[in-house]
Amino acid sequence: METSTAPTVVVATWPGCPSRLLGEAPGHMRESFAEYRKRGGYRPLAAPDEVLGEVDHSGLQGRGGAAFPLAVKLRTVRDNGRTAGGTVVVANGEEGEPASIKDRWLLRHRPHLVLDGLRLAAAIVAADRAYVYVSDPKSARSVETALTELEPGAFGDVGVELWEVDPGYIAGEETAVTRAINGGPVKPTDKPPRPFQKGVGGRPTLVSNVETLANLPYLQQHGSAEFRSLGTASSPGTFLVTLTGAGRPPALYEIPHGLPFTELLALHGVSSEQVRGALLGGYFAGLLNRAVLDATLDHETLRGLGSGLGCGAIAVITDDCPVAVAASVLAYFDRENAGQCGSCFNGTAAMAAVAGALRDGVATTGDLSRLRRWSVLLRGRGACATLDAATNVARSLLDQFPRAVARHLDRACEACRTSAFRAERPYEVEAVRPA
DSSP: OEEEEETTEEEEEOTTOOOSSSOSSTTOSOOOHHHHHHTTOSOOOOOHHHHHHHHHHHTOBOSSSSOOBHHHHHHHHHHHHTTTTOEEEEEEOOOOOTTOOHHHHHHHHOHHHHHHHHHHHHHHHTEEEEEEEEOOHHHHHHHHHHHHHSOTTTTTTOEEEEEEOOOOTTTTSHHHHHHHHTTSOSSOOOSSSOTTTSOGGGSOEEEEEHHHHHTHHHHHHHHHHHHTTSBOSSSBSEEEEEEEETTSOOEEEEEETTEEHHHHHHHHTOOGGGOOEEEETTTTTEEEOGGGGGOEESHHHHHHTTOOOTTSEEEEESSSOHHHHHHHHHHHHHHHSOSOOHHHHHHHHHHHHHHHHHHTTOOOHHHHHHHHHHHHHTTTOSSSSHHHHHHHHHHHHHHHOHHHHHHHHTTOOHHHHHHOOOOSSTTOOOOOOOO
């Protein structure tokens, strides 16, 4: 099953894998309330503890990047709310990662799937307020339409509101989300407290990625055993992967966890022989060399390789020089940091400067020693994960591509001598529009 949502974006489900998230026809027009109901959506609510039990048994992990168990977040927010005067839930659709399109696709094409998941999460944690948090205008209009289509009482006594912000890499960080809804700037705050302790309106708040929430209706309808029938023991279910690079059109695939990376490449029409490595987890998890060809796409395997699946965005590196790719990504972090933590503001600038100098053949061994030291010492220093992402990129470049680094020290990289990769937003996927 394959089609496109825009002339250059392929959307498909893994062959033989029944789609749980993309729907019956991934390239269809926006799914209406009536169509979603006909497919079994908005089922009557069961007892909240029963639904939470299914989430727990399913092993569903967050799809926004951290892969944190959803049941733990739900239970913590619910329990904290009993002594805090209620709770709030937020569907986080601010997809600040340039290499990812999954959240925008769901919000634009299957908004009721996301809203149904938000409804179930609100019931589990006994919330009385719910928000859909977005920066993409077309996603916002799709959700607005979906909210007008709802039957009266679809969310019970829960008030639902659309919240729009300007886009940015850090705009979807959970404390930036709650800070923005509370009327502040769209920037992260120091932790603790975290939103599950004190978030919107000072109340315990569940901030969950829209793809994560989109799994809840399937769980309600089919149960945890069926959910776990695909994927691995530690990474159950299917997930959405945005695949870019290799000179191919970008694609959004729904695949089971545990799929060999080489099989995904084959589906995408890329020969393994072309691959030099990959940029994983969007920009967060850094670079991996040809060892990625031996990997299966699940959290435990990629962690074992010193990398990560993150938000499911993968950029395949073929002709591009990994040094130039890393330099472009670090320059992006330098531009996109919130500008409020000195360690991040100065650290991303310093690492970007060294990587840029390396790409241009003017770095020294002393520069590389400093880059390695910063990639260790700066971890965990910022209010959000931007600085950690930058250190991941720097560290992985040095560890995974020592030969490429050495060639640049010797000014011997032919690829960068002719046309270095200098993308403003590396491997960015253009906004997906309805078919």
